[in-house]
Amino acid sequence: MIPMPALLEIAGPTTEPGFGVWLVATIVKMIIVFTLYMLGAALFTLAERKISAWMQDRHGPNRVGKGWLQPIADGVKNFVKEETYPDAANLPLFILAPMLSFIPALVTWAVIPFAAPWGSRWGIIEMVLAPMPVGFLFILALSSVGIYGIVIAGWASNNKYALLGSIRSSAQMVSYEIAMGMSTIPVLLLAGNVSMSKIVNQQAFETWNVLNLTVAFFIFLIAAFAETNRLPFDLPEAESELITGYHTEYSAMKFSLFFIAEYCNMLTASALMATLFFGGWDIPFTLWDNVAPHTGLKTLLTLGAFTTKTLFFVFFFMWIRWTLPRFRYDQLMSLGWKFLLPLALGYIVAVSGTVVTLDALGFARGSVPFHTGLILLNLAAVVILFNIVDRGRLISPAFSRLNTRDLDKLRAVSAPHRAPRVPESGD
Amino acid sequence: MAIGVKVVSRPIDEVSYVRATLGGMKRTLRHVFEEKVTTQYPEEKESISKRWRGTHRMHTTEDGKAKCVGCGLCPSVCPANCIKLVTGEDEQGNRYPLVFEIDEFRCIFCGYCQEVCPEEAIHLGRHYENAEYSREGFVYDLERLMAQTHPVCEMWDPADPKGE
Numbered sequence: 001m002i003p004m005p006a007l008l009e010i011a012g013p014t015t016e017p018g019f020g021v022w023l024v025a026t027i028v029k030m031i032i033v034f035t036l037y038m039l040g041a042a043l044f045t046l047a048e049r050k051i052s053a054w055m056q057d058r059h060g061p062n063r064v065g066k067g068w069l070q071p072i073a074d075g076v077k078n079f080v081k082e083e084t085y086p087d088a089a090n091l092p093l094f095i096l097a098p099m100l101s102f103i104p105a106l107v108t109w110a111v112i113p114f115a116a117p118w119g120s121r122w123g124i125i126e127m128v129l130a131p132m133p134v135g136f137l138f139i140l141a142l143s144s145v146g147i148y149g150i151v152i153a154g155w156a157s158n159n160k161y162a163l164l165g166s167i168r169s170s171a172q173m174v175s176y177e178i179a180m181g182m183s184t185i186p187v188l189l190l191a192g193n194v195s196m197s198k199i200v201n202q203q204a205f206e207t208w209n210v211l212n213l214t215v216a217f218f219i220f221l222i223a224a225f226a227e228t229n230r231l232p233f234d235l236p237e238a239e240s241e242l243i244t245g246y247h248t249e250y251s252a253m254k255f256s257l258f259f260i261a262e263y264c265n266m267l268t269a270s271a272l273m274a275t276l277f278f279g280g281w282d283i284p285f286t287l288w289d290n291v292a293p294h295t296g297l298k299t300l301l302t303l304g305a306f307t308t309k310t311l312f313f314v315f316f317f318m319w320i321r322w323t324l325p326r327f328r329y330d331q332l333m334s335l336g337w338k339f340l341l342p343l344a345l346g347y348i349v350a351v352s353g354t355v356v357t358l359d360a361l362g363f364a365r366g367s368v369p370f371h372t373g374l375i376l377l378n379l380a381a382v383v384i385l386f387n388i389v390d391r392g393r394l395i396s397p398a399f400s401r402l403n404t405r406d407l408d409k410l411r412a413v414s415a416p417h418r419a420p421r422v423p424e425s426g427d
Numbered sequence: 428m429a430i431g432v433k434v435v436s437r438p439i440d441e442v443s444y445v446r447a448t449l450g451g452m453k454r455t456l457r458h459v460f461e462e463k464v465t466t467q468y469p470e471e472k473e474s475i476s477k478r479w480r481g482t483h484r485m486h487t488t489e490d491g492k493a494k495c496v497g498c499g500l501c502p503s504v505c506p507a508n509c510i511k512l513v514t515g516e517d518e519q520g521n522r523y524p525l526v527f528e529i530d531e532f533r534c535i536f537c538g539y540c541q542e543v544c545p546e547e548a549i550h551l552g553r554h555y556e557n558a559e560y561s562r563e564g565f566v567y568d569l570e571r572l573m574a575q576t577h578p579v580c581e582m583w584d585p586a587d588p589k590g591e
Contacts, residue, residue, distance in 0.1 A: 324448060
């Protein structure tokens, strides 16, 4: 018999907690975080409807409990509605798909630190569900799993629109996954670690990554929109041409799960942006919140900072959704492969080159000259990106220019009697 | 396709996607704080035209009887054939409607009955909230038509064609 460790043994506010404390704290954190998370995802449906209404000069839902109970009313409606199963659907996969798209978004949240550690009387309690040393890789892995839910949903529905939507989504998500992963490599370069807590700490003691790595943030932002299937990249849904794409055949709570999954993804992506580029739970302009002693007040304040940042990005997601129209499919692909990916790769080279140079010159990480160098590089990159590259080249225009040789080849096929085209002047 | 497409070189603030996006975001954000235009329907109502032709109403005399004399003009002019009228006569020889029913489901609200009525008895009302739970509920009998209190339609006046 292994002796049971005394549960909730008292330790000082600076020591590591015992196993029992760790277990209890983890369970409590899980319950609180996931409850708040689900509640948040439900309230975001209301927030989205309200914000969309305000942006269109409407009032939005204001009937059920002044609008606040609208998510509950929607939930009840979705629970009591009839579940329909298409005759030709692959039933096990059809049922599995909503879960698969919902769970990864939820689980990703486990490695995101949401507040400063709390030095309680039972020991220091990390304010992250799973303080994994490979936190960031875990996120990359899980966000790829999220694609399966959508792909399986489209395949199992046995519906042409659903299949088209899921094919689009797999192409889109695979493409932007690469740009997303590449855009975060500069962050890891500066932090020198893939643990989320270390990334937050590095930003807290130095500068937020958004100031050093604006271009990486820009790429990550765009890729996050594509990864979460939000407008302007909601091609897997595309109401007008695919009748909501992969969840065409889903009804009642299964449809609702896809819907919740979208909001969970959005929340997770917002938290990631806040963590990777906006200092996570760091309160700006002060170091007071990052150093010991870790009091409960600090934990609460940093939790507030993190929540504010995350909610801002959630609002940003909705803001963009009601501002931009959907991209055309080829625009989406060319933006991902021809613009974001080369940009991210080039940016990695530029940042790593700068970091190596600054290290070689003997500037310590976190020192003023080191950051001046990085910020100068960043300024140059931003100027190049937003003044030179962004000249009608970010998104391909309504026409695409064919190679003259390809054009002649096409003409020879379609109208063989015509002579090869003479290039016109001014063409 | 590239066949003869003219490519115009434009200044950067016209071709920049990021600037256009930021401009759009500015516009949508401004609308968040603008006055909302929705009419909160059950609480507040839009004013309707004086010539609005809604569900019927039968005018009454001072002693509470229908003004209708049962002449039979309205059922004969009704294009939808929705008025049912059976005329009766009392001891003084006054004709009155024994049965007067209007099927508001069949009615097309043309207003001919109001125009043709010599006694100005039947009127269309300035009223539109007329939901019922059954089809039978839409057949208004004489009591119901007399019990209506909503304002009545003012028909088209050639001297004042816009109803001002």
